[in-house]
Amino acid sequence: MKQLLKNALILIGFLCVVFAAGAVKAATPPDVLVVGQIAEPKSIDPHAVTAINDFRILMNVYDGLVKYKSGKLEVEPSLATSWTISEDGLVYTFQLRKGVKFHDGSELDAEAVKFNFERMLDEKHPYHHTGPFPLSFFFSAVKKVNAIDKYTVEFTLDAPYAPFLSNLAYPTGLIASPTAIKKYDKDFGRNPVGTGAFKFAEWQSNSHVIVERNEDYWGGAPPLKAVVFRPITDANTRVAEMLSGGIDMMVEVPPDSLSQMASNDSFKVYEQAGPHLWFLILNLKEGPFKDKRVRQAVNYAINKKAIVENILQGTAVVAAGPTPPAFAWAHNEALTPYPYNPEKAAALIKEAGYEGSALKFYVTEGGSGMLDPIAMGTAIQADLAKVGFRVEIETYEWNTFLGKVNPGLEGKADMAEMAWMTNDPDTLPFLALRTAAWPDKGGFNSGYYSNPKVDELLEKARQATDQAERAQLYKAMQTIVYEDAPWAFIANWKQNAVTSSAVKNFNLEPSFLLLLQGVSK
Amino acid sequence: MHREAIKSPPTSFEPRPHMSHRRQNICFYAIKRLVMAVPVIIGLTIIVFFIMALIPGDPATAILGSYATPENVAKLNEQLGLDKPLWEQYATWVGNMLNGDFGRSYNLNRAVIDEVLERFSATIILAGTALVLCSIFGLLAGIVSAVNQYGFVDKSVTLVVLVGISTPAFWLGLLLILLFGVQLKWLPVSGMYEIYGGGDLPDLLKHLILPASTLALVATGVIARLTRASMLDVLRQDYIRTARAKGVSDRRVIFKHAFKAALVSVIPVIGIQAGFVLGGAVYVETVFQWPGIGRMLVTAIATRDILLVQGGVLVVATCYVFFNLLADVFQNLVDPRIS
Numbered sequence: 001m002k003q004l005l006k007n008a009l010i011l012i013g014f015l016c017v018v019f020a021a022g023a024v025k026a027a028t029p030p031d032v033l034v035v036g037q038i039a040e041p042k043s044i045d046p047h048a049v050t051a052i053n054d055f056r057i058l059m060n061v062y063d064g065l066v067k068y069k070s071g072k073l074e075v076e077p078s079l080a081t082s083w084t085i086s087e088d089g090l091v092y093t094f095q096l097r098k099g100v101k102f103h104d105g106s107e108l109d110a111e112a113v114k115f116n117f118e119r120m121l122d123e124k125h126p127y128h129h130t131g132p133f134p135l136s137f138f139f140s141a142v143k144k145v146n147a148i149d150k151y152t153v154e155f156t157l158d159a160p161y162a163p164f165l166s167n168l169a170y171p172t173g174l175i176a177s178p179t180a181i182k183k184y185d186k187d188f189g190r191n192p193v194g195t196g197a198f199k200f201a202e203w204q205s206n207s208h209v210i211v212e213r214n215e216d217y218w219g220g221a222p223p224l225k226a227v228v229f230r231p232i233t234d235a236n237t238r239v240a241e242m243l244s245g246g247i248d249m250m251v252e253v254p255p256d257s258l259s260q261m262a263s264n265d266s267f268k269v270y271e272q273a274g275p276h277l278w279f280l281i282l283n284l285k286e287g288p289f290k291d292k293r294v295r296q297a298v299n300y301a302i303n304k305k306a307i308v309e310n311i312l313q314g315t316a317v318v319a320a321g322p323t324p325p326a327f328a329w330a331h332n333e334a335l336t337p338y339p340y341n342p343e344k345a346a347a348l349i350k351e352a353g354y355e356g357s358a359l360k361f362y363v364t365e366g367g368s369g370m371l372d373p374i375a376m377g378t379a380i381q382a383d384l385a386k387v388g389f390r391v392e393i394e395t396y397e398w399n400t401f402l403g404k405v406n407p408g409l410e411g412k413a414d415m416a417e418m419a420w421m422t423n424d425p426d427t428l429p430f431l432a433l434r435t436a437a438w439p440d441k442g443g444f445n446s447g448y449y450s451n452p453k454v455d456e457l458l459e460k461a462r463q464a465t466d467q468a469e470r471a472q473l474y475k476a477m478q479t480i481v482y483e484d485a486p487w488a489f490i491a492n493w494k495q496n497a498v499t500s501s502a503v504k505n506f507n508l509e510p511s512f513l514l515l516l517q518g519v520s521k
Numbered sequence: 522m523h524r525e526a527i528k529s530p531p532t533s534f535e536p537r538p539h540m541s542h543r544r545q546n547i548c549f550y551a552i553k554r555l556v557m558a559v560p561v562i563i564g565l566t567i568i569v570f571f572i573m574a575l576i577p578g579d580p581a582t583a584i585l586g587s588y589a590t591p592e593n594v595a596k597l598n599e600q601l602g603l604d605k606p607l608w609e610q611y612a613t614w615v616g617n618m619l620n621g622d623f624g625r626s627y628n629l630n631r632a633v634i635d636e637v638l639e640r641f642s643a644t645i646i647l648a649g650t651a652l653v654l655c656s657i658f659g660l661l662a663g664i665v666s667a668v669n670q671y672g673f674v675d676k677s678v679t680l681v682v683l684v685g686i687s688t689p690a691f692w693l694g695l696l697l698i699l700l701f702g703v704q705l706k707w708l709p710v711s712g713m714y715e716i717y718g719g720g721d722l723p724d725l726l727k728h729l730i731l732p733a734s735t736l737a738l739v740a741t742g743v744i745a746r747l748t749r750a751s752m753l754d755v756l757r758q759d760y761i762r763t764a765r766a767k768g769v770s771d772r773r774v775i776f777k778h779a780f781k782a783a784l785v786s787v788i789p790v791i792g793i794q795a796g797f798v799l800g801g802a803v804y805v806e807t808v809f810q811w812p813g814i815g816r817m818l819v820t821a822i823a824t825r826d827i828l829l830v831q832g833g834v835l836v837v838a839t840c841y842v843f844f845n846l847l848a849d850v851f852q853n854l855v856d857p858r859i860s
């Protein structure tokens with residue numbers, strides 16, 4: 001009897017294994033694109049989120065008044081078909097596309113646009129409590145939004161603000177359905193309704209978000225039936241899912257796996273340099289970096305090519321100045337990266353009289369856009385040792401690090417790692433290079449750089465509404481900042497993605513946003 | 522949390538206490554422990570709250586990332602209610618909790634209690650399965666080794682157990698994924714259910730096999746080692762020799778007489794392993810993308826999602842206190858020497 005029972009149990013166990021083994025379907029369903037994301041989305045409310053991970057979903061569910069041209073960081077019409085800007089740069093008037101419906105059937109009109117911005121900006125708005133809206137300062141220049149008629153909406157700014165249009169193209173400017181916000185209130189972020197090419201269908205916490213084809217999309221229904229966004233936080237697991245066929249697309253591929261995928265015909269690798277800059281903030285207030293020659297010396301002393309090729313394995317390019325080349329229209333092509341020249345660096349340091357100085361260097365363990373900060377920091381430490389500096393590294397976890405660096409480096413450190421990813425050439429220099437952006441004035445100029453000429457150029461560029469004029473001003477600013485070297489310019493990150501070879505018509509955008517309207521499988 | 526020491530076995534023969542009297546004793550003991558749990562949980566809320574308040578960095582900085590200007594941080598902290606004095610924040614938090622409101626997660630924009638219970642149940646499924654697996658295999662391996670002491674089987678089992686104890690779970694997990702998920706394609710690489718057409722029990726089991734085995738491996742080793750030692754101890758006792766001399770069958774001697782006695786010292790270790798399995802779940806959940814509470818807490822700490830960390834730790838710790846209590850009561854039941 002006992003023996004019989006034992007045998008039966010063994011048989012059942014065996015059958016279970018066989019059953020489980022046979023039942024695995026590795027392939028994803030046809031016409032459904034499964035995307036391996038890096039984290040669980042925080043919310044799908046465009047005004048409440050800050051992470052690029054969540055933007056990847058948002059951009060496919062919502063539209064903004066304007067959007068970035070394919071492959072560029074310049075804006076073109078989207079929900080607005082045209083717009084005019086007043087002479088003084090204070091009034092923007094948009095004509096809305098007619099007949100566009102939100103996924104819940106309500107119509108997109110001027111009142112809806114007004115509702116969206118007032119909800120974000122006006123603390124007395126009845127739905128302001130559905131926030132917080134951490135990036136609402138993108139639109140802090142907006143004084144008033146008026147619905148002139150059903151399809152005309154007018155924004156009045158309190159001062160000329162040239163980045164306004166490109167901020168509207170950023171996910172924070174996407175338009176959500178007021179009816180749905182009123183209906184779901186604080187839970188709108190988990191029940192998103194927009195006008196985009198895909199409608200929100202399902203959000204299973206910690207498993208997936210599904211969006212489905214919007215048959216009535218004003219730009220034409222997309223070829224894909226649905227897109228599934230799966231959060232897979234561990235990069236190795238994401239790669240394993242890609243290799244096993246469990247996902248069709250993955251973003252932020254680790255450099256080690258990228259070459260493996262590139263040599264395999266079943267996959268396609270995409271790379272795109274973006275508006276990202278990895279740099280060192282130098283403390284100009286005290287110590288060796290008060291002297292311009294020493295700052296230039298640091299730029300000469302660091303072997304940036306070795307960093308991008310060996311540590312980052314080609315997933316970044318050497319940076320030349322404060323404005324990333326992805327802003328093609330505003331980037332100064334005449335500037336070439338500081339060459340690696342330790343002899344010249346040593347000579348400059350000697351001339352300035354700072355040979356053998358000790359430097360304190362803040363390094364972070366990780367963080368948004370920080371790439372491989374510890375390895376990069378150590379390489380920089382070694383390069384600077386070759387020109388005679390004794391660099392002492394202090395490492396902090398990201399949030400602690402920001403808490404140390406953002407209030408300013410004075411009295412604490414000589415240099416710190418930093419990275420920024422922006423949507424307009426104005427943002428980074430305006431927030432981190434102006435005299436009026438020193439930390440005590442609420443900015444990010446943690447190294448206390450100050451050059452009245454740069455301040456003037458940046459103010460002017462912000463007020464100019466003509467792109468060609470703005471470009472000239474930014475180019476002039478870059479030349480000065482390159483020469484003054486308040487930062488050590490290290491790298492511009494290339495965003496990457498891998499898809500299975502079945503995925504067609506996919507391209508990465510320089511904005512780092514993931515657009516899937518045209519993709520098929 | 523306090524565990525009574527096991528008293529040494531009685532030297533002279535003592536009559537067993539009357540059964541109903543004994544049951545009453547256990548009830549009294551359980552109630553006493555339950556009352557003692559209250560200050561423990563109050564202490565927990567204080568520790569959990571102030572640890573989160575003490576670590577540097579704040580949620581506003583984490584949410585704003587590169588855009589965390591002092592001005593923006595102050596504005597967001599005000600919106601989140603973090604500009605108030607600490608004691609006031611603590612009082613609000615505890616007060617709300619007594620009304621059943623654990624607050625909302627800043628990052629997930631969701632009620633903390635919903636998230637915590639959902640994630641905790643996923644962890645219980647994973648850790649529970651692992652615990653059952655490691656208990657069964659650990660006990661079996663221990664008994665088999667003890668019975669064949671220094672034999673081939675004992676040596677092989679010891680070797681396997683040693684490898685098991687020394688293998689880091691996250692590394693083993695990745696190897697298992699590569700073999701069974703990527704190469705053989707027998708089992709899914711990650712997740713808890715299929716996205717399309719899944720959601721039933723076979724689907725769950727299929728997703729459980731790899732993470733649960735990975736998680737069970739170390740604990741299996743520890744339990745096996747201990748069971749072996751404990752069994753060897755018991756097998757040397759006089760009453761076992763007496764039983765054998767009486768002609769009781771080998772199987773009966775091992776399972777009925779020796780194993781039962783050995784179990785008494787193994788049970789507390791299984792209880793401790795339960796804690797380790799819960800802790801180890803953090804790595805395994807990350808590698809296998811299991812939507813459990815370990816992974817949730819790691820993310821929540823990194824993003825300074827204070828209410829989520831507090832709620833999560835509190836629920837897990839409270840459960841731990843009660844599991845401990847249960848284990849003690851259970852041990853009390855099986856071992857008449859403990860009172």
